Amino acid sequence: MRYSCWLIFIITLWFNNTASAVNELSLNIDTNRLPKTIALATTDWCPYLCQQNDHKTGIVVDYLNYLSTQLDITFIFHFYPWSRAIQLVTNNTHHGLATAIQSEAPNLKLTTVPTMTYKACFYVRNNSNWHYKDINSITDIRLGYIANYGYGEPVDSYIKHHKHAQHLVKITGVSAPQRLIKMLSSKRIDGFIADQQVTRWMTRLSQSQGNINNAGCLTPMPFYLAINPSLPWGNQLIQRLDNLLKNDKNQQYLQQMILPNYQ
Structure with a gap:
């Protein structure tokens, strides 16, 4: 009889410890669930x-x-x-x-x-003859770009190694795409690089489609x-x-x- 009582006690203790371990494991799994x-x-x-x-x-x-x-x-x-x-x-x-x-x-x-995907393109005023041929052609204009924006290669590497060059004009802050269009219109820059869909959207809203031209694009990214x-x-x-x-x-x-x- 005493042996049976001890056996029941040991089995109960084992079951409780096992249940506790399962509960702890469940808690660990819960911490990895996606938040709402x-x-x-x-x-x-x-x-x-x-x-x-x-x-x-x-x-x-x-x-x-x-x-x-x-x-x-x-x-x-x-x-x-x-x-x-x-x-x-x-x-x-x-x-x-x-x-x-x-x-x-x-x-x-x-x-x-x-x-x-997105596609970065170069934009100039409609009376400009400039067109993007290769990375070296960027030196021919004052080009506006957004800080820390990824345009794709070879432009990203060029900006990284020439970010202090006078022909590169960096902008930061809010409403950056709209500001690039305004800077181009006011002749503060000769061109800018931006996503094609974003530029189409912004120029349509600002009714400035006829004032700027697409001067070439990079490979879609x-x-x-x-x-x-x-x-x-x-x-x-x-x-x-x-x-x-x-x-x-x-x-x-x-x-x-x-x-x-x-x-």
Whole structure:
């Protein structure tokens, strides 16, 4: 009888310890679950991300919000000057960047599947004869560009090694694309480099399409969502986003239901 009591005690103790270990493991798993709300820093980059438009939130905002319903999370978008947005995510004040390429955010972890692509082009006044031929032709004009923005190669490397050159005009702060257009119109610069869709959007809103010309473009570049690598659930988010971004039905939704709203 005494032996049976001890046996029951030992089995009960083992069961309690096992249950406790399972509970601890569950708690550890819980810490890696995606939070209900994820804060993404970004900049005003309409039509991809629109801060000052009452009717359009942006292609990227619409698409990520669509994908977030499949993850049972909510993305919150916070708008800053671009350099500030990168700094806030690097310092872990916000969880991630809504859009980025590796050269812009080398300390962050990017999805391996791109959200979509963008194309950087050169723009000049309509009476200019300048055209982008190769990287050496940049020296012929005063070129405006946005600080810490990734345009693609060979321009990114050129700016990095010639950022103090007088023919390169760097701008920072808010409303950078609009300011580049105004600087070109006022002849403070001879040209600027910017995304093709962004420039089309801005010139249409400002009714200045006829005042500037496209003077050549770089190769289209993919961009990604970026996350601070210190987040315990960051790898899980990236893995799940990668699966959604390469899903054919989601790509079809982007092409047929979102992009036509921004043409």
